[in-house]
Amino acid sequence: MSRRPVIITRPRIQAFEFAEKLKRLQRQAVVFPLLDIRPLTDQSEIIRTVGLLTKFDLVAFVSPNAIDCFFPHVAAWPAALPIAVVGEGSRRALEKHGLNHQNADIRKPGNSDRTDSETLMAEMDTVSLAGQKVLVVRGSRGREFLADAFRKYGADVVQLVAYSSSEPEFSVECEDQLRHLLSMDSDWVITSSEAVRTLMRWTEKLDCGKYVLKMQHQNLIVSHARIAETATALGFRNITLTGTGDENVLVALQSCV
Incomplete structure (x- = not known):
């Protein structure tokens, strides 16, 4: 069994x-969130939009978070209304509802090995x-790809922000935890x-340049080629690209020694 801790950044x-x-x-799991997801304080626009569902021909959810923040207001999904999702996480979120x-x-x-907005539109x-x-x-931050792609093919697109997505505060506690995590080798999910951009920004804020080099030598487990490309551009050396979904990530972690 690997004794290397697994750092979960979700x-x-x-x-x-x-x-x-x-x-x-x-x-061993260590929770170190690099993204803060919160429901909107004002839910009125979500409630209003839910009341208009039958006016739409298709609803696309960009993430499981979008589903989880939208469906508490849905009493019954219109049977004839199709749903588009990007990956397995969103499909499982729909099952919960x-x-x-x-x-x-x-x-x-x-293709379960390639679940992203580009593949969804291609199919x-x-x-x-x-x-x-x-x-x-969608969330308050993120790519405009889906909306732009639907518009490209002539659709009338309405976007609804269902949750707040932001970078967590880099508190003194986070700073101390990051220094501690970089004192050992870990598997970062x-x-x-x-x-990954937030992780590197935080590392650069530490008071000794050696931490950046240490971070770049950590083992990253990533579930999409786009994340791997970003990590490579930031100087990471050890990147394991898995298929999407928890099962593929867990398989990759089992092979890490």
Whole structure:
């Protein structure tokens, strides 16, 4: 069994959920969130939009967080309204809210090894999008790719911000924890390009240049080629690219020694 700790950089709630899975593998888990996800203080726009669901031809959710922040306001999903999601995490989030391929039209990339917005659009019937009204449910930060792609094919796009996404405060406690983590070799689970950029910014704020070099030699476990490209550009040397989904990340961690 590897004694190297696994540093989970997901938002706090998701990080603790993944930590439970690591415990079953007898791996030491350390929660170190690099993204802060919070429900909006004002839910009125979400409630208003939920009331207009039957006016849309398609609803696209950019992440599991978008689903979890939207569905508490949904009493019953319109049976004829298709849903588009990017990956397995979002599909599982829909299941938590009672929707699956048996009772809803859920569209997602067919290739489980490549689940991203680009693949979703490449596999969609884009010709049929012309003139359709599409709702994109997203966070306060992130790429505009999906909305722009739907518009490119002639859709009338409405975007709804369903949650706040921000960089956590780099507190004194975070600074001390980061120094401690860099005193050892660890496996860092990184699930977004934004997170790896935040990690390097925080490391650069430490008071000794040696920490950047130490960070660049840590082992990163990433679930998308875009994250790997960002990490490589930031000087990381040891990057393991997995398929998407917790199962693939866990398999990769089991092979880390």
